[in-house]
Amino acid sequence: MSLSEIIKNLLSGLPNTLFILITSFIISSVIGLLVMWVSLQNDKFSRVISKIYTGLSRGTPPLLVLLLAYYEFPRLLSFVGIDANDWSKNFFAIFGLAIGFGGYMGELFRSAYNDIDSAQFDAAYSVGMNKKDVLKVIIIPQMFTLALPNIQTMFLSFLKATSLVYVIGIADMYRDATTLANASQGVFQLKIFIVLGIIYWIITLIFEFLFGLYIKKHNYS
Known part of the structure; x- marks a missing residue:
């Protein structure tokens, strides 16, 4: 299997990876702002709610949150008469990542x-x-x-976390790499995952560059 074939196959999942990354990060930022606002209220009840959510968000592995979002959230919705069985897997991936990182964004x-x-x-x-x-x-x-600076760090953490969405069957770069490795019966597995790691590294460098341009343009220290 040639290098160009591997890159072509892996990049086919890049648009979905970026869509999940950007969408979940935006929603998580909104959740974070709401959590911050609640934590700054004068009443004790609001602060307690904020601390409980933040603690659960920061203390629960992202993979577990994704699995709960995909398998258990539809069951909760069914209790109020909402059938979510045909909803897009991307919705649950975005929802899981946004909820899972909302506490981090709130503290930030x-x-x-x-x-x-x-x-x-x-x-x-x-x-x-x-x-x-x-x-x-x-x-x-x-x-x-x-x-x-912390937003940049968190955004790059989101990028790495998007690789977890393969566990619920979403076609992203990591799932494409796994499928490709299985198709070759593991013969090219090391080569495939090295290429995948390099692609993630390049994407990270691109976003770091874009954040750097924004900071420089606005004269942030």
Whole structure:
């Protein structure tokens, strides 16, 4: 089996890998922002809920969350009359990854939020700004600036985690590599997985480069 054949077969799963990666990361970021907001509430109940979810998210292996999302979530939906048996496997992969990493994203944003000097609120209020405008114009942009290096790290963690979706039968690069290795009865297995590792490494370098360009363009330290 030639190198070009291996690369061609593996890259056939790249679009789905990138789709799952980007979609699950965006949804997980939204979940993280909600978790951060809940954790900052004054009532004890909200903070407890936030801590419980964050602890479960960070303490449960991503593979287990994917399996629960695929096999058990449809059963939960069936109790409220929703039949999810024909839903796309991509939905459950995205849902599992987003839920599994939501706690990490929440802590990431909360940490960045806490690093912002609270005196900026008082200064903004003194010139007549309301809380909504302060958050929108001053606090949230700074929060994302502070969180950006960790966002980059988390995004690359998502990239590696997408290789787990093969366990629920999704056609991604890792599943294509496994199928190809089985088709050759393991003769080219080492070669195939070395090529797969190099492809993931190249994708990682590309995203690191893109993050670097964004940071440089916006003059982030």
